[in-house]
Amino acid sequence: MNRPIPRRAALRGLGALVGLPWLEAMAAPAVRGVARAARPNVDVPVRLLVLFVPNGVNPTTWTPAGEGRDWTPSRALEPLAPHRDDVTILTNLWNRGSRGGDGHYVKVAGFLTGTTIAQTTGRHLDAGGVSMDQVAARAIGDRTPLPSLELSTEPVTGGIDRNVNYTRLYGSYVSWRTRTTPAPREIDPRRAFDRLFRTDGGLGARERSVLDLVREEARSLAGRLGADDRRKLDEYLDSVRGVERRIEHLDAHRARPPAADVRRDVDAFDERLATTGDAFPDRVRAMLDLIVLAFRADRTRIATFMFGNAVTNRSYAFVDGVSGGHHEISHHQNAPEALEQYTRIARWQVEQFAHVIARMKAVDEGECSLLDHSMALFGSALRDGNRHDPKNLPVVVAGRAAGRLRPGRHVVHPENSKLCALHLGLLRRLGVEAESFGDADEELAGLG
Amino acid sequence: MxxxxxxxxxxxxxxxxxxxxxxxxxxxxxxxxxxxxxxxxxxxxxxxxxxxxxxxxxxxxxxxxxxxxxxxxxxxxxxxxxxxxxxxxxxxxxxxxxxxxDPGDGPIDPGPTPLRRLSRDELGRTIRDLLAVDVDVAAHLPSEGGGGEGFDNAADTLFVSPLFVERLLGAVDAAVAAADLSPWESRDDPVAAFARRAFRRPIDEADLAPYRGRPFADAVRAMLVAPTFLFRIEGTRAPADGDAPGAVPVDDHALAARLSYLLWSTAPDETLLARADAGGLRTAEGRAAAVARMVADPRSVALAERFAAQWLGFDRLVTTSAPDRRRFPTFTPALRDAMAAEATLSFDRIVREDRPVFELLDADGTFLNATLAAHYGIDGVEGDALRWVAVDDRRRGGVLGMGAVLTATSFPLRTSPVVRGAWVLETLLGTPPPPPPPDAGTLPADDVRDDGLSPKARLEAHRKREECASCHRRIDPIGFALEPFDPIGRWRDAAAGQPIDATGALPGGPPFEGPVGLKEALLARREAFARTFVERLLGYALGRGLEAGDERSVRAIVDALLDDDGRSSVALLGVVESVPFRYRRAEAADDAPPGGEPR
Structure with a gap:
């Protein structure tokens, strides 16, 4: 693996940028485990995490039995049993805009935008809207060093799909910075960690002066370009500004004293990465733990993680009883053997979700846990991969959003309820004042 | 008939x-x-x-x-x-x-020319060339998808984001730190000399003003993230006698950059810039001479590594292919790399030696080292270095017998006649099948499992469903002909304990036997193959998808290629001489952006 930064250099100054204003304001440390009944700390920000799984789930082993507070986890959801009071299972949501098109790209790229993507191999690429997480990043992202964090496990899938005439990159992004620009994702835990927690040797005065220079050059260029090309240049300038903002944040954070416990965990994580293997389960765990650490240190409040790209045929042979590729298995043709493997894959993914939940619960933030101040959405843009079915998506939200979510329930909505209504509800809980999102003018009923 | x-x-x-x-x-x-x-x-x-x-x-x-x-x-x-x-x-x-x-004989529309950002790979090669460093710049940058005709250099699918700029800053820092800048610093005016190469055109003092008065290394750092470097901003020149009507020629240096990024995936060198300075690219003879020199240069391997790998899909061998390790313990990284090298070198040979592109379908030898030869069951090849080996056995030689292609079109535990058949239709013949219906199934994951039905028999049963049959009648028989190759490209006589029936057919064609029969059937349809090759090459050269107005260019190049026994230089020069490669639209007819303003 390519190591961009000498380890020692990266460690120097680690944590120096970890400032946690609300933690300093807290009077007394909370006692772990007692926090559940306590009032959420209103000074603590709400965080948003999205965990996306490709290729759908076995529809027969997903939906829990029972409704409201009286529900029993399905086989796929069993790993959530220890956290049943912290999760909301949502049944019957879908993105109407993802009907038609093709079996995968329209679904994946539209999962957080709630729109229909343009059928194209590149010309006039258009996701139809900004994704929910990026709407939030625009609104509140300036409060943290990184407006948002986008992570995945696989490189962007190359080429175009000539069968259906979409560029395959659509299936590699759930986060869209603009309608026409996806948010690039990190797939290497080491690079992601360095970007989050490294303070020296990366961005500083030298980079600032470089950016000053190129910004001037870009401005003088603008007059020579047509409107289409100017949009590209605007994208460039916007990105330069984004990096400059990051440098400002870094400067501000350098001046703050480190929080000792966070710093210790950051150091420990750094050491752990040195021995983290290349195996998929290890990388998934590293990424998920990194997100929790980033939330805890307030490096960002918004994160998305993709278990894989649309149509990924990743081998899940590391899961007991699974012997094939994910996409192959998702086309189960109702064969019992394939359906069983499909269930086991979803169950493993839900286990990872349960792991995140447990980690977030273990972080004390005043009288409550990080999970109590968070919203963690787990879902896929397909239900049954065999049918490429976009209705009744598998969707679970963990956390309490500082008292504004009422978990512990299986909420069965009317058929074809709007996924966008959930997105709108989550946005509002992040403090984003949005009138509407996608096709939803009202937030999903009964969120809490 | x-x-x-x-x-x-x-x-x-x-x-x-x-x-x-x-x-x-x-x-x-x-x-x-x-x-x-x-x-x-x-x-x-x-x-x-x-x-x-x-x-x-x-x-x-x-x-x-x-x-x-x-x-x-x-x-x-x-x-x-x-x-x-x-x-x-x-x-x-x-x-x-x-x-x-047939669009008639009016002026040819050069088509859209969206602003092209250097791709991740192009940035890597360009910075490596300029600084003479061995730093993997591309590895610093976020991965990117593809567009247009399926390539990662398509303008419309290359974005800039804060993460990209941040990573580029880091990559440039690393490259400059590793570089020995003294050759540049010994020049009369290092900043001007570097800017000319980095910006790919003559430089005036106004261009240099921002970079003056600071350490050379700082100027280099700034230039390598500047928009003039990152984007291929093209000037135009006044049309002259002999220029195509109704279009505006790109200027000499923009054309030089188009040539170098087509053939080398990197910036023009001093020789090419000098040729552009002297107006040496204004004539067909001058362009042909430039192309000949550039093809002979080692950097033209980029055409095999970037164009061919993405067209033929053997880039997937490294990114997504994952033969089951227990079933295929001999599929080591060394074997995989040898497979990729065989494919790359085979394409490179056709370009470098101006051989017929039809040798991609059938050649009388291939590139092997000891590992790959042993894998194919070919004796007498030793050592790690790949070299051209004449092969009498017609099952090898040509892409259909290459481990790279055969593995990239297989699943972890089995071959897929459907994927291989669809690959031939799409990649070699340019006629991709439509997508399967939503509830289409797949074969079991493992073809060693013995349930009494061969994969072929199972597929044939499935083709009895009328909604599947019309496409699978076209796809599957092609894949059947390749069934004697196992999931990692070894020859086999039986699968799942049953002898292989390798009878195949192309759509609308007579039956044939095995990979050799398929080769001959494809050679008989060489026009479709030539067209597919030319379409992909032109799309790669232009960094965009082809449009209706490109049809005449494609047809002219295909005709010339077929007239000249498929010599690769005819296709390359045909692309270089085409109107869309050398011109821009007369007026920047801006396409309305689909969304609002980017923020």
Whole structure:
């Protein structure tokens, strides 16, 4: 693996940028485990995490039995049993805009935008809207060093799909910075960690002066370009500004004293990465733990993680009883053997979700846990991969959003309820004042 | 025989009497095609022909109608159980549609020229060249997808984000730190010299002003993230005698950059810049000489590594192929790398030695080292270095016998006749099958499992379903011919304990036997292969998807290529000489952005 930064250099100054204003304001440390009944700390920000799984789930082993507070986890959801009071299972949501098109790209790229993507191999690429997480990043992202964090496990899938005439990159992004620009994702835990927690040797005065220079050059260029090309240049300038903002944040954070416990965990994580293997389960765990650490240190409040790209045929042979590729298995043709493997894959993914939940619960933030101040959405843009079915998506939200979510329930909505209504509800809980999102003018009923 | 006759009738000469789409063609299509492709919203294979009311509408989708011509000409459509089509009606459709697609002899539209950002790979090669460092710049940058004709250099799918800029800053820092800048610093005016190479054009003092008065390394850092470096901003020059009408030629240095990024995936070198300075790229002879020199240069391996790898899909060998480790313990990284190198070197040889592109289909040898030769069961090859080895056995030689292709088109535990068949149709013949219906199934993951049915027998059972059959009749028999190659490209005589039946056929063609038979059948359709190659190459060169206006360029290059036994230089020069490669539209007809302003 390519190591961009000498380890020692990266460690120097680690944590120096970890400032946690609300933690300093807290009077007394909370006692772990007692926090559940306590009032959420209103000074603590709400965080948003999205965990996306490709290729759908076995529809027969997903939906829990029972409704409201009286529900029993399905086989796929069993790993959530220890956290049943912290999760909301949502049944019957879908993105109407993802009907038609093709079996995968329209679904994946539209999962957080709630729109229909343009059928194209590149010309006039258009996701139809900004994704929910990026709407939030625009609104509140300036409060943290990184407006948002986008992570995945696989490189962007190359080429175009000539069968259906979409560029395959659509299936590699759930986060869209603009309608026409996806948010690039990190797939290497080491690079992601360095970007989050490294303070020296990366961005500083030298980079600032470089950016000053190129910004001037870009401005003088603008007059020579047509409107289409100017949009590209605007994208460039916007990105330069984004990096400059990051440098400002870094400067501000350098001046703050480190929080000792966070710093210790950051150091420990750094050491752990040195021995983290290349195996998929290890990388998934590293990424998920990194997100929790980033939330805890307030490096960002918004994160998305993709278990894989649309149509990924990743081998899940590391899961007991699974012997094939994910996409192959998702086309189960109702064969019992394939359906069983499909269930086991979803169950493993839900286990990872349960792991995140447990980690977030273990972080004390005043009288409550990080999970109590968070919203963690787990879902896929397909239900049954065999049918490429976009209705009744598998969707679970963990956390309490500082008292504004009422978990512990299986909420069965009317058929074809709007996924966008959930997105709108989550946005509002992040403090984003949005009138509407996608096709939803009202937030999903009964969120809490 | 009939098909060939019709083809020559229909495609060689336009019809004597103009054919009206609405009055003449549409009624025939309505009877013969609409029952499955249009009436009552029926869209078999995703195709709705009823939506085309006029010839102008039809012209906007040349690929669709070229494919329709081919299917009707080869009597694949209408299907046997569909409406009967007489000779005259069939000829009318083929000739009428061909005439419709023929854009006549007016000025050629150079097509859109969206602003091209250097791709991740191009940035890596360019910075490595400029600084003479061995730093993997591309590895610093976020991965990118592809667009247009399927390549990662397509302008419309190259974005800039804060993460990209941040990573580029880091990559440039690392490269500059590793570089020995003294060769540059010994020049009269290091900043001016570097800017000329980095910005790929003559530099004036105004260009340099921002970079003056600071350490050279700082100036280099800034120049390598500057928009003038990152984007291929193209000037134009006044048209002169001999220039194409109705279009504006790009200036000498923009053309030099188009040449170098096509052939090398990196910036022009001093020699090419000097040639551009002297106006040496204004004549066809000058361009041919430049291309010849550049092809002979080692950097032209980029064409194999970037163009061929993405076109033929052997880049997937490294990114996504994952043969099961327990089943295939011999599939080591060393073997995988040798497979990729075999494919790369084979394409490179065709370019470098100006050989027929048809050698991709069938060659009398291939590149092997000891590992790969042992894998193929070929004796007498030793050492780790790959070299050209003459091979009598016609099962090898050409992409159909390459481990890279055969592995990239297989699943972890089994071959896929469907994937391999679809690969041949799409990649070699340019006729991708439509997507499967939503509830399409797949074969079991493992073809060693013995349930009494061979994969072929299972697939044949599945082709009895009518909604599957019309496509799988075209796809599967191609894949069957490749079944003697196992999931990692080894020869096998049996699978799942049963002898392999390698009888195959191309759509509308006679049956043949095994990979050798498939090779011969493909060579007999070399025109379709040549067209596919040219379309992909032109798309790669232009960094965009092809449009209706490109059809004449494609056809001219294909004709020239076929006339000259497929020599690769004919295709390369054909692309270089084409109007879209050397010109821009007269007025920047900006396409309206689909969304709002980026923020």
């Amino acid at each position: 009939l098909a060939a006759l019709l083809a020559s009738l229909a495609l060689a000469a336009p019809p004597d009497v103009p054919v009206s789409f609405g009055d003449d063609l549409r009624p025939v299509l309505a009877r013969a095609c609409f029952p499955c492709h249009g009436d009552d919203g029926r869209r078999k294979g995703g195709l709705d022909l009823a939506r085309f009311a006029t010839g102008d509408e039809a012209r906007r989708e040349p690929r669709l109608f070229r494919e329709a011509i081919r299917r009707v000409r080869d009597e694949e459509m209408p299907p046997a159980r569909g409406p009967a089509l007489g000779f005259a009606e069939r000829a009318l459709i083929v000739r009428g549609l061909a005439a419709l697609l």
